[in-house]
Amino acid sequence: SSSKTTTSEKKEITVAVSPTFKDMANAVKKEFDKDGYVLNVKVFDDNVLPNVALQEGSVDINFFQHGIYLEQFNKNKGTNLAAYDEKGVIKYFMGIYSNKIKSLNELKEGDKVSIPNDPSNRGRALKMLENNGLIKLKQGAEIPTKLDIIENPKKLDFIEMDVLKIVPSINDVQVGCVNSIIAVQGGIDPKSALGLEEDKESQRYAIVVAVKKEQGNEKYAERFTKALKTDGFKSFLAEKYKGAIIPLF
Amino acid sequence: MSESIYELIHTIVIPEFSKTLYMVSVATVLSAIVGTVLAIVLIITHKEGLKPNNVVYQLLNTVINIIRSFPFIILIVAIIPLTRAIVGTSIGENAAIIPLTIAGAPFVARIIESSLREVDKELIEAVKSFGASNFQIIFKVMLPEAVPSVISGITLAIISILGSTAMAGVVGAGGLGAVAITYGYANFDNTIMYGTVCILIILVQVIQSLGNFLYKALK
Amino acid sequence: MSESIYELIHTIVIPEFSKTLYMVSVATVLSAIVGTVLAIVLIITHKEGLKPNNVVYQLLNTVINIIRSFPFIILIVAIIPLTRAIVGTSIGENAAIIPLTIAGAPFVARIIESSLREVDKELIEAVKSFGASNFQIIFKVMLPEAVPSVISGITLAIISILGSTAMAGVVGAGGLGAVAITYGYANFDNTIMYGTVCILIILVQVIQSLGNFLYKALK
Amino acid sequence: MIEISNLQKSFNERKILKNISFTIDDGEICGLVGRSGAGKSTLLRCINGLESYDAGSLKIDGFEVKNHSEKEIRQFRKNIGMIFQSFSLMERKTVYQNVALPMECWGYGKEEIDKRVKELLKIVDIEDKIHEKPRSLSGGQKQRVAIARALTLHPKILLCDEATSALDPKTTQSILLLLKKINETLGIAVVFVTHQMSVVRQICHKVCILENGEIMAKGAVNEVFMDQPQSLRNLLGENEEVILPQDGVTIKISYSGENVNDRLLSDMAQKIGVGFSLVWAKTEKYRDTVLGFVIINVDKNHISLVDKYLNDVGARWEVLTNE
């Protein structure tokens, strides 16, 4: 499914996704697969290699990341990827969940707080914790890490783990920070959060469709975006994610 | 996703199962070949080997250890340029075979090395005594004598490689392990997770039985 | 992230290194004990063993294969209830030790089983001939005779366990492998990634040298 | 006492032991000889239960080996020492540890073990290798370690499978003397598989000849060797073919312990005045007797005189002919 140097028009398009987004990509396949087009959904159990694959041309577009991560990736890896629509198509939010306490005020000194260990989720979680008055971060950290915590009055014990492990191990911590998609998939009502991310933060992390610049793949991104921005997809989100994912169209 | 088990089996399990088989078998064959060659070089160049050469031995020994030190995911990333040079892409089943082989070969090498080291010294001397070359000593005597333990070692290696294919999902290679992780674990879908694991269990059982059968036949 | 290498080493590398050491050593010891026991039971109950018992043998054999079939990350999740029952929590180093042991023990069992199977039958008969009990045959004869290959097998197992800690780390246990992946790989920081891998390489080299040294001393 | 009756044993449908029956009393040393592959080692392994048997009975002190619990078998094996044809030593243990192993298994005290092991290693003359591993021992040294190991537990029955085959004559001698002493003082029974007839003659009370899994001859050693049954001749081959002189008559006169000192030959020369030349002579010492023969050559015309004389004195004799 290489996209380079196609003489006759290419109709088989490959989109790279991470496990979280594969159901969404599959949901728009029916809409996309018209006029002889075929959408291949390639799942990467990782957040780095879908971009690597896009850069090397092994896939045509990808759909799993937010604009900030994409920028960061370009900067660090010297890639030239771009969001097709910088505003993004969907967004979701980070929340603080617990099976043990009813309010953040109940947090005691030394309590365990699980946070994701991938950079963007971790950064969002920390910013959310700051926003809820639990910690203070160094000024100007774009994607903060534990090292950027300058004040931690309750001496919370932050445990970094795979974002997917946060839900199964929620009983082993006082509170867990996880985004709404993971929460809903893990059986937690996204609206039961004890604290949330600022809405403008969530907006910054809207998910975009990415392409490699100047390869002429924008038309596939456009087609894919169009397939996403339908009422059918909207109701799919509402039914499946129960408000965890907010469409931006 | 678990709406229709039948569809699931048809669209996911069967194709992913064949991908797994493909990756495991190609990677096993390659690992076995590379690993055996490495093991033989290790055995030959060892201090008490047929042609001691400490420089080669230490070098190889270190390289093997270095490769074995890489967490698999980092190995995958670290060798992307190599993978791309060999198979033209860094994603998909074929691309996964390269890191699987590179991780598998040192494992096989260690196992075969330790099997070969156990071959009776006196037997090797007897074979030397009628003028067998080092090549013949290895291939006509040491390997055949060590065959049962080599086989149980390779069985172990196949199962390890199968375990690694689950991680090969990070390069979009698919396969049953990846299904279990991406469709099951990441989707919190226990049916798929344990369903695919069951298939893996059967696969492992088959590999093990085959290994045992060969072991018995050759012992 | 790499602004202050010193701080990084101090706050991350050193504590994570000791976490890795802790997890690897405890899990190795436990795996070795459990694995050895399993291997002995396999050897004893095998058709040509000291006390053939096909039911026990097949049962154990199957259980080992089932465990070995689980992709490690799924194993971690699948046994969360067990982990919690044993260490009271499913997160942290102590919790990681349980899946590490459960994955390591069958591996060790297979390796020791295959080493024990290679012990000279005639020697075992000689020992039987003066009335040694099965227990003594195993512990005074088979294990001591197989010690070198057991040691190189356990070296292999330790390195595998070290590889698994990287994955265990990803789900919350920390350790060097996790640092390499989450702070290095996922953060696009090659310094940390290859830096921690270098430490792992040294660690593996040390383990291997230790294994080789013991092998030589005991051969 | 070992009582074997109608013992049968097959490997893959091939009968290896067929209807073996014999008895060895306490205090008896029984030689078991036979051609290579006759089934000697297999029989020995049946005796201490390492090999099962298909039919027949094998009783040690009334204990039927086949049908007993593992624990009983262990206890019973404690009293049976076995020296294996292939030595079977532990490669990773020292000579000392190898010999100490049986006592360790039976829970003897450290000091007792130490004393016994050192004593035995001294007896088999391998004290200087006490801390070596089998890898650096010569063949004979390994065999001596195996012998020492078999004796540690003061067995009541000793099974020796070619236990002196790798030893030089002098060492063999001293080992045989040792076994003889143990046999005489402690009354242990010994089954000694060997290809060295001198060993059989020297220490065995009786001998069984095994041929293709069957006992073809058995009895007191000197009798069997005097009788020279076909099975013995099959085993020995034409060991030392005597080249008989062309002229004259060649006569073989056998003698045994009682008459060896008789002046038979000089009397013959003096009393009937018949001259003879000595063709061949052999005297062999057995455990407790001396047997032998001389082959002489006399002129043809003296034969009737010699005939009468030898018959008169009651000698055991025969005329030998070429072919």
Place this chain on the structure above:
Amino acid sequence: MIEISNLQKSFNERKILKNISFTIDDGEICGLVGRSGAGKSTLLRCINGLESYDAGSLKIDGFEVKNHSEKEIRQFRKNIGMIFQSFSLMERKTVYQNVALPMECWGYGKEEIDKRVKELLKIVDIEDKIHEKPRSLSGGQKQRVAIARALTLHPKILLCDEATSALDPKTTQSILLLLKKINETLGIAVVFVTHQMSVVRQICHKVCILENGEIMAKGAVNEVFMDQPQSLRNLLGENEEVILPQDGVTIKISYSGENVNDRLLSDMAQKIGVGFSLVWAKTEKYRDTVLGFVIINVDKNHISLVDKYLNDVGARWEVLTNE
């Protein structure tokens, strides 16, 4: 031709071979005897370069074993067959495959291999086990396979390390005849390490006695056995201690091939009228001669007559005393 001069070899600082020097010509069979641990196997292993040596020279047909390339060594080993004390067969291969291995390694054709292997297995009489693995062979059967394997390549030199120790007398006999035949027809040199003196007597031209890593005696077999040097006596021990009569004088008269048919004894009885009783007698056949002795007992008062008579006829004799 094997020329060894001043060969020295140590294991862990302990000298195992000290100043070994001897020569074996083409077509010669040399027996190498000595007590267990004397260094016989080590010397044999030095000869085909399996063991290096510290000093001295070891030349095979002028080829100094020590300083040659691996390829030359291989070629050279092709011409040297070795039968190992411990058999060293491949456990996972059949008898046929074991014997075929050397020829396979040297790239012989399938048919040629098949012919040779079957021929050899027939010679060592183990055809019926052709497709068995060593595990199911008896000790002697394994040894015969090892013998066959050593002969496959038609070696010019054959090194045998106790090659008949596990064989019964008749099989030993036939193997020795085989070796003798090969030796005579093809002129190959054989070094035969053994503990069986009968083997040395039967096929060896010469013999070397090794004691603690030194050659203490060497020479033609019959001479060494006649001379009975101290080293030989050390090796044999007091093999068959003759119980000498209390009364009278006991005299040992040795004879060799040439005078064995002489009527020495009957002449003595008739000519000087001295009666004697036979105490002991032994005749032994060597490769190409017969040696022996008789021990007789005469009355005390006849001793001077006997003395004069034996000296007159030039007999080799001595008076034996108790102790």
